[in-house]
Amino acid sequence: MSNILGFPRIGKNRELKKALESFWSGKSNEEELQQVAKDLRAKHWELQKELDFVCVNDFSLYDNVLDLAYALNAKPKRFKDLSGLEGYFAMARGHNVGVACEMTKWFNTNYHYVVPELSDEDNYKANANKIIKQYQEALSLGYKPKIQLIGLFTFFALSKITQGETKAIFDKLKKTYLELIEQITTLGEVMIEFSEPIFVKGLNVANNLESIYNNQMIECVYNEISQKGIKVIVSTFFEHSCELTEILLKTNIYGIGLDFVYGEKNKQSLEALAKSDKVLYAGVIDGRNIWITDLESKLALLDSINAFIPKERIVISSSCSLLHLPFSKEGEDNIESEILSWLSFAKEKIAELKTLELVFKGEKAAKQSLEENAKTILSRKNSLKTNNQKIRNRIQQNTLKQRNMNFKERLELQKNALNLPILPTTTIGSFPQTPELRALRLDYKKGNIDKATYEKGIKEYIKDCVAFQESIGIDVLVHGEPERNDMVEYFGEQLEGFVFSSNAWVQSYGSRCVKPPIIYGDVERKNPMTIEWITFAQSLTKKVMKGMLTGPVTILNWSFVRDDLPRHLVCEQISLAIADEIDDLQKAGISIIQVDEAAFKEGYPLRKENIKEYEKWALECFKTSTAIASPQTQIHTHMCYSEFNDIIKTIEALDADVISIETARSGNELLKVFKEVGYTHEVGPGVYDIHSPRIPNTEEIKKQIQALLEVLPKEQLWINPDCGLKTRKWEEVKPSLKNMVEAVKVIRSS
Numbered sequence: 001m002s003n004i005l006g007f008p009r010i011g012k013n014r015e016l017k018k019a020l021e022s023f024w025s026g027k028s029n030e031e032e033l034q035q036v037a038k039d040l041r042a043k044h045w046e047l048q049k050e051l052d053f054v055c056v057n058d059f060s061l062y063d064n065v066l067d068l069a070y071a072l073n074a075k076p077k078r079f080k081d082l083s084g085l086e087g088y089f090a091m092a093r094g095h096n097v098g099v100a101c102e103m104t105k106w107f108n109t110n111y112h113y114v115v116p117e118l119s120d121e122d123n124y125k126a127n128a129n130k131i132i133k134q135y136q137e138a139l140s141l142g143y144k145p146k147i148q149l150i151g152l153f154t155f156f157a158l159s160k161i162t163q164g165e166t167k168a169i170f171d172k173l174k175k176t177y178l179e180l181i182e183q184i185t186t187l188g189e190v191m192i193e194f195s196e197p198i199f200v201k202g203l204n205v206a207n208n209l210e211s212i213y214n215n216q217m218i219e220c221v222y223n224e225i226s227q228k229g230i231k232v233i234v235s236t237f238f239e240h241s242c243e244l245t246e247i248l249l250k251t252n253i254y255g256i257g258l259d260f261v262y263g264e265k266n267k268q269s270l271e272a273l274a275k276s277d278k279v280l281y282a283g284v285i286d287g288r289n290i291w292i293t294d295l296e297s298k299l300a301l302l303d304s305i306n307a308f309i310p311k312e313r314i315v316i317s318s319s320c321s322l323l324h325l326p327f328s329k330e331g332e333d334n335i336e337s338e339i340l341s342w343l344s345f346a347k348e349k350i351a352e353l354k355t356l357e358l359v360f361k362g363e364k365a366a367k368q369s370l371e372e373n374a375k376t377i378l379s380r381k382n383s384l385k386t387n388n389q390k391i392r393n394r395i396q397q398n399t400l401k402q403r404n405m406n407f408k409e410r411l412e413l414q415k416n417a418l419n420l421p422i423l424p425t426t427t428i429g430s431f432p433q434t435p436e437l438r439a440l441r442l443d444y445k446k447g448n449i450d451k452a453t454y455e456k457g458i459k460e461y462i463k464d465c466v467a468f469q470e471s472i473g474i475d476v477l478v479h480g481e482p483e484r485n486d487m488v489e490y491f492g493e494q495l496e497g498f499v500f501s502s503n504a505w506v507q508s509y510g511s512r513c514v515k516p517p518i519i520y521g522d523v524e525r526k527n528p529m530t531i532e533w534i535t536f537a538q539s540l541t542k543k544v545m546k547g548m549l550t551g552p553v554t555i556l557n558w559s560f561v562r563d564d565l566p567r568h569l570v571c572e573q574i575s576l577a578i579a580d581e582i583d584d585l586q587k588a589g590i591s592i593i594q595v596d597e598a599a600f601k602e603g604y605p606l607r608k609e610n611i612k613e614y615e616k617w618a619l620e621c622f623k624t625s626t627a628i629a630s631p632q633t634q635i636h637t638h639m640c641y642s643e644f645n646d647i648i649k650t651i652e653a654l655d656a657d658v659i660s661i662e663t664a665r666s667g668n669e670l671l672k673v674f675k676e677v678g679y680t681h682e683v684g685p686g687v688y689d690i691h692s693p694r695i696p697n698t699e700e701i702k703k704q705i706q707a708l709l710e711v712l713p714k715e716q717l718w719i720n721p722d723c724g725l726k727t728r729k730w731e732e733v734k735p736s737l738k739n740m741v742e743a744v745k746v747i748r749s750s
């Protein structure tokens, strides 16, 4: 038997994205949108028909967590008068009656869910109509459906309590959740796969939730659901969930889904599982990465599982929903055929699952597929593209792993060399990406314009950008990043070992998709990547021009990374490529270089016990990339988030001379932790929020700076916005930055 936990819903050619955006802009109506959705579901079920069941309710117009909130009528008060799609999209995207709910990352993926808001004033009410309808839709097309539903515990843990007592709200919500299941039972004896990824965090998910996340409660809820005549599977993924498996084994559920790709330790539960009567949904095919499956090794894994559990009780499964994969590799004609043969996206993973199932059953017919697979695996293993000895040797021999002078001494040299005023002003790198600029890059990419025309256009932008910064008196200038489409793609395109797909989109949130670079081989920098633009920009001004790079950890965390090498080794290779660039920049006379690590925190493991290891190598990689900087070269870094409390020591250990961070939205709470730990390096806490079009006035920025000065001494502070300005318009950026510089001048002279 074989199973997946969900299929990507955006569509082969992002049909859902297009339909949603057309609906939002009023170009199409609800009926047309629903028709596109229905067609997509039908197409996606067709692709799953070889599996035992097709997934129902994995589809969503925006997000599954939001769907569940809506099905329970867990709606924030500000939207209480809105219903139907209007109310649904209001929670996701905001409405003139109130702002949208927050959005945050779904565990350690790049998918973002809408955070439900719960309060004791809520009026929960179950409505399973949508689920029931889609179930019947699948039935009427002749498929055998299985319902995917987010588990109560995961839903609750991911929600935000806005008012009231936690346990009381949980009890109320639980009642309605059970009513929702009750409604589903009108369909007869259905199978529901409950996703409970929160269980991989162990029992201590959060403080003050002990009354909810305990053996009794979990047992009780799943027993109650099982009693309703439903076949219940509870699945966890992204890590092992040994502690919770123990509890689930005491319940009457039908099956347990475990991730053996990202949660090897789940093997420890096999003995206990064997003694139970439960069916094991063994997640052995990687649902998150795009590489072909090594069927032989998966077969060995299945055999080791089978040593405990009889074959009749094993369902071969994907490790998680295939939502995090692109649709299919068909049509990726720009990728070299050898590399393409190593890839497997959602559609291909289903075929692999099926083959694995047949082989596991011992069917001879599958032998040929197995042999072909072994050949491809071998070609990947032995290819020169994946084994560049020169790069491997360089990594081994590299001894330059940290800067060779301590921060205090470096700082002295830098202060003398740079001669900056107190509270130096700067920006994070990018300036507005105008439609003209995007068109220019696209025209060049498509070959509609020649190199000279393209470069002229980019240089014009840089000139304007520099002139503007000089005119308002910013101290450390940037070139504005007009040549960059994306902070990772720009570097990936110039590095060896990366490949870019034309259509491998993955949903990030709502209608938004990303197309992550694919790191297939050893990474190396062949030629300088930024020197030309930065030195051109520097030639236009006597002020300091800041070089702008993306850091190794961020490049890694925002790519699909090869799975035949440990992540830290891939990251090390990227580090040396960045080091080469830093060296060239400083040799070209650039004295401040920013190495952005926007996604440093995203790589943190889900389980506490693995954090140390990640921090160790991520830190080492950042340090390796910047070690080449001479003491006079000032290294900046930038991070986009505001929760530093638990990682502040690691941040300091990065040893960047200056770090700019997001504080504008979180007030100065964040800064306090810098003070508490006696943070010595320089800090640029964002003084205004660039995520909103609002223009801050001089007075409020002045107040913000004064507040900062109460926490950290002026010698340690830089003044800057809280992130890059590329998503803003010039009309917003110009007055905002002008006011920022103005505010600093007032403070300096007071």
Ligand code: GLN
Binding pocket: 428, 429, 430, 481, 487, 548, 596, 598, 638, 639, 640, 723, 724, 725, 726
């Ligand atoms: N230098 C980048 C920019 O300004 C940083 C982007 C980011 O932090 N996400 O756009």
Ligand code: ZN
Binding pocket: 428, 598, 638, 639, 640, 722, 723, 724
């Ligand atoms: Zn940022």
